[in-house]
Amino acid sequence: MAENSQLEYLWGKIKERAEKLINPVSFSSFIEDLEPVDVVNKKLVLKALTEVTAATVTKHHLEHLRAAAQSADVGLVGVAIVVDGSDTYTLDEMPDAYEENDLVLDKRYTFESFVVGPQNKFVYAAAKSVATAPGENFNPLYIYGGTGLGKTHLMQAIANEISAKKPSLKVIYTTSEKFLNEYVDSMYAKKSAGTDNEFRFRNRYRNVDVLIIDDIQFWAGKYGVQEAFFHTFNELFSQHKQIVISSDCPAKELTTLEERLRTRFEGGLIADIQPPDLETKIAILKRKALEKKYVIPEDVLAFLVKNSDNNVRTLEGRLNTVIFASKLHEEPITTKLAATALQESIGTEEEQEELTPEAIIRATCNYYGVTKNDLIGKSKRQELVRARQICTYLLCDMLTLPLVSVGKEMGGRDHATIIYSRDKVAELMRVNDTIAKSVTDIKSAVLKQ
Numbered sequence: 001m002a003e004n005s006q007l008e009y010l011w012g013k014i015k016e017r018a019e020k021l022i023n024p025v026s027f028s029s030f031i032e033d034l035e036p037v038d039v040v041n042k043k044l045v046l047k048a049l050t051e052v053t054a055a056t057v058t059k060h061h062l063e064h065l066r067a068a069a070q071s072a073d074v075g076l077v078g079v080a081i082v083v084d085g086s087d088t089y090t091l092d093e094m095p096d097a098y099e100e101n102d103l104v105l106d107k108r109y110t111f112e113s114f115v116v117g118p119q120n121k122f123v124y125a126a127a128k129s130v131a132t133a134p135g136e137n138f139n140p141l142y143i144y145g146g147t148g149l150g151k152t153h154l155m156q157a158i159a160n161e162i163s164a165k166k167p168s169l170k171v172i173y174t175t176s177e178k179f180l181n182e183y184v185d186s187m188y189a190k191k192s193a194g195t196d197n198e199f200r201f202r203n204r205y206r207n208v209d210v211l212i213i214d215d216i217q218f219w220a221g222k223y224g225v226q227e228a229f230f231h232t233f234n235e236l237f238s239q240h241k242q243i244v245i246s247s248d249c250p251a252k253e254l255t256t257l258e259e260r261l262r263t264r265f266e267g268g269l270i271a272d273i274q275p276p277d278l279e280t281k282i283a284i285l286k287r288k289a290l291e292k293k294y295v296i297p298e299d300v301l302a303f304l305v306k307n308s309d310n311n312v313r314t315l316e317g318r319l320n321t322v323i324f325a326s327k328l329h330e331e332p333i334t335t336k337l338a339a340t341a342l343q344e345s346i347g348t349e350e351e352q353e354e355l356t357p358e359a360i361i362r363a364t365c366n367y368y369g370v371t372k373n374d375l376i377g378k379s380k381r382q383e384l385v386r387a388r389q390i391c392t393y394l395l396c397d398m399l400t401l402p403l404v405s406v407g408k409e410m411g412g413r414d415h416a417t418i419i420y421s422r423d424k425v426a427e428l429m430r431v432n433d434t435i436a437k438s439v440t441d442i443k444s445a446v447l448k449q
Helices: 003-018 024-031 051-071 121-132 151-165 176-193 197-206 223-238 259-266 278-291 298-305 312-329 335-346 349-353 357-368 372-376 382-398 403-409 415-431 433-448
Strands: 035-040 043-048 078-083 141-145 171-175 210-214 242-247 269-273
Touching: 003 024, 003 035, 003 043, 003 051, 024 051, 035 382, 043 051, 051 078, 121 141, 121 151, 121 242, 121 269, 141 151, 151 171, 151 210, 151 242, 171 176, 176 197, 176 210, 176 223, 176 403, 197 223, 210 223, 223 242, 223 259, 278 298, 278 312, 298 312, 298 335, 312 335, 312 382, 312 415, 312 433, 357 372, 357 382, 357 403, 357 433, 372 382, 382 403, 382 415, 382 433, 403 415, 415 433
Parallel strands: 043 078, 141 242, 141 269, 171 210, 210 242
Antiparallel strands: 035 043
16 A cells, blocks of 8 residues: 555544534534645644644644544544644644654563563663662662663663653653753853753753663763763762663773762662573564564574674564565565575675665665755655655664664764654555665665665
């Protein structure tokens, strides 16, 4: 089914229910001509021809459309409107995928979905203990390990668990880069405009029950933000508020961080995530396949983990490639199909080592006929958003870059936006052959460069 047909189908289902909730004159005047243009964060994006239409729908029919979307039982939670010719959303606020103030949590990152093996059972138990009794056990909890081993999964699992079971507690999950950017913005605003941004920044992070910060190694040599976090840490710790931190190395090896920060990190529990063994890799792939509603033969799972690195995202990328090949060629998943699909997708190992972010960005720009500035810019035009999301997916799929690095390549986007774009394209590839073909074509173009 083409993407436009899918959008029309979703809008048709919603309209059927909305028509029963909105009076006929209003429905005919303001609702009937709305055009579905995208799905973002489980909301159907509808384009209005004028600001007047958007304002009227916002004021009088928002709740009806939201109720219709939810009752239509098509997996949507609401709607959003973009005015024709504008790149800003005006109904139901900006979809979460574009929010700048807070990172959104991925609800799939739970303790139940985390595959526990001999190499990570200690850190898993520590994270569960912290989520059960925040501020009482292991404070701070310092998690470290290599790229793609599950640090972010566990960090967000803690946040998701506390938010679900202890909703009265205020939880902030953020990245070191986001914290740094907010700190710099608050300092700049203080000097240039004399605003109280510095105090808002301070209050935001000191008035929480749980503070979770990912990838603090990126603060190396940045002593201003280290100073800010030092005082935040002390304030929260003195109030028995939970602090969780992650890094790619043990605290004692963060020699570019101030000694007083390192000693505070070492005062809690330090837990590392080791690379998974063969059995754990297979278990991870089996779980990922079941999430996608596929049962993969054991010999194919063993083939996929053979000679693979320890990055779980890379393993999932291999799985996605094989599933797509099976769907595309209408063949059962076998080791022969898997071998052919992986060879076509990523070429030889030598070829993959030569891949660069620049090559992927260039191929995406050429495919969509856009400039790099357009691709990594801020425009919300539908065609640019889709190209940007696909480029993000390819950077995650074809390279073993940290998500923070992918965000930098894509114009400084934050960790949550990268996760959202990557996962959205992965999901679209399962149901939309046009998107899947675009991804495959761009991959081929990259490997031929």
